[in-house]
Amino acid sequence: MNTTVKFKDMKFNTKTIHGGQQHDPSTGAVMPPVFQTSTFAQTSPGQPIGDYEYSRSSNPTRSALEEALASIESGAKGLAFSSGLAATDCLLRSFKAGDEIITMDDLYGGTYRMFTKIYKDSGIKFHYVDMNDLDNVRAVINENTKMIWVETPTNPLMKLADIAAIAKITKEHNIMFAVDNTFATPYLQRPLDLGADVVMHSATKYLAGHSDVIAGALIAKTAELGKQLHFQQFATGATLGPMDSFLVLRGIKTLHLRMQRHCENGEKVAQYLNKHSKVKTVYYSGLESHPYHEIAKKQMSAYGGMVSFDFTSEKKEDAISFLEKLKIFTLAESLGGVESLANHPALMTHASIPEEKRLEVGITNHLVRLSVGIEDIEDLLQDLEQALK
Known part of the structure; x- marks a missing residue:
């Protein structure tokens, strides 16, 4: 029996507990079980018994978390990663040499390290601007600009970016718009509703909330982008394990x-x-x-x-x-x-x-x-x- 809760206009506090969730169909367990398995049996080559084949591709416990992530951020697809930086890395694999990314001048140190030490050498160019003045953003947009990346509030100076205003600019120029929503969480701020294309979380922080897990998340606004990011996650392998997925899902409920x-x-x-x-x-x-x-x-x-x-x-x-x-x-x-x-x-x-x-x-x-x-x-x-x- 499918017991997924499907209220059309479920309020946020209810979403954190029920959003995208269902009771375990085989046992009725209220919380999703921890499926601590790497692989799943098949009845014939290429014909798995259920929806799962190999846990790098998908795992029922991680799937439950990803459904919850999509629900609380109002997205089409959630993805859970082994860390916030792994989630960021997956998104950046959408770009190639010659592409340009505009980002804020105040960033988490790990994000800055990734941009400057890893992806800069891959030929991707980064522009660091003060987004308090949106003319700074417009001034560096060109035909090679592929994404705008913001933290809001930023780490550690609590600078903010006007998500709706930047979304308008990205739509005008057909540029992807990504928001690191770690500090605010969807309880305080919902970037996808304000026009962003993808949200990133270090789920280690407020989403898990108990300093006992390292995890990351991406939530895509559209199913098409979600499918692309899922392939990149599957192909590179930085997925979240089932026990850690369970801990983050438990944290989201409070x-x-x-x-x-x-x-x-x-x-x-x-x-x-x-x-x-x-x-x-x-x-x-x-x-x-x-x-x-x-x-x-x-x-x-x-x-x-x-x-x-x-x-x-x-x-x-x-x-x-x-x-x-x-x-x-x-x-x-x-x-x-x-x-x-x-x-x-x-x-x-x-x-x-x-x-x-x-x-x-x-x-x-x-x-x-x-x-x-x-x-x-x-x-x-x-x-x-x-x-x-």
Whole structure:
């Protein structure tokens, strides 16, 4: 019996639990089983018993996750990868030598490393522009431009790109438009509904939400693009295993609840830091002082749990001392888990970006990035206070 829930206008909070999902047809299991198998039996050569032949091509547990990904992002096809960078790599395999890609000047360090160290040598040209002024985008578009890639909000400076406005430009020039939606998640922002062609996630972060899995995702707006990306994934092999797929799917089912608390705590942390004498600038799009606040109001339903700030003293030593004194915030790479994490981008997540380039875009040596978790806000504020002292 097919028990897939098919409400035409299912609300987002319901989608996270039921979207694209069905009870296991053989047992009635409410959660999809972990199909820990590499291959599937066939009755005759080329005639599998069911829909599956080999787990690199597809696996029932991964398929359940991919259906959920497509549902929450309002896409036609979801794909689950072994990491966010593997997902990015799969998308970039759509392009060849001579093609050009326009991207933001503030990027996750791993994305920048891939663009500059791997694909630059393949003959693909990248343009890094400040997309606050869309004339910067228009100025570098030419006949070789094949894609615009944006993070919004960016890592770690929380810059925003106007998704709908950029989508209009890409449609005019027949250019693919990809959005890294890791920081916002579909709970806060839905790029495909705003005109993007494909969404990327480091599902390691908020989608999984518990700091216990490495995963990535692509969600294509059309079935045609989804089919192309699936072939590229199948041919190169960076797929997500069944147990990891199960963990990400489990995380998605509480995404809406976790994001509510991440947003509440993030806003209060940003407001607290914004009033502190030792803090020079707070980077959080929910603050009216943030230069991209109006864009955030237009395309996001709330402002998330990521907060960056730098020190009034402009000393790296103050940032390091602060990070070493934290007790509830854990000094660690990554973000988006239920626990609060703190990070020094210049020495950690963005160390692969040359210092002159970091400083050019504003990633100073006294910049700190916080992933505000879902703990009690009073404990988090007390921890920040004692560390700042």
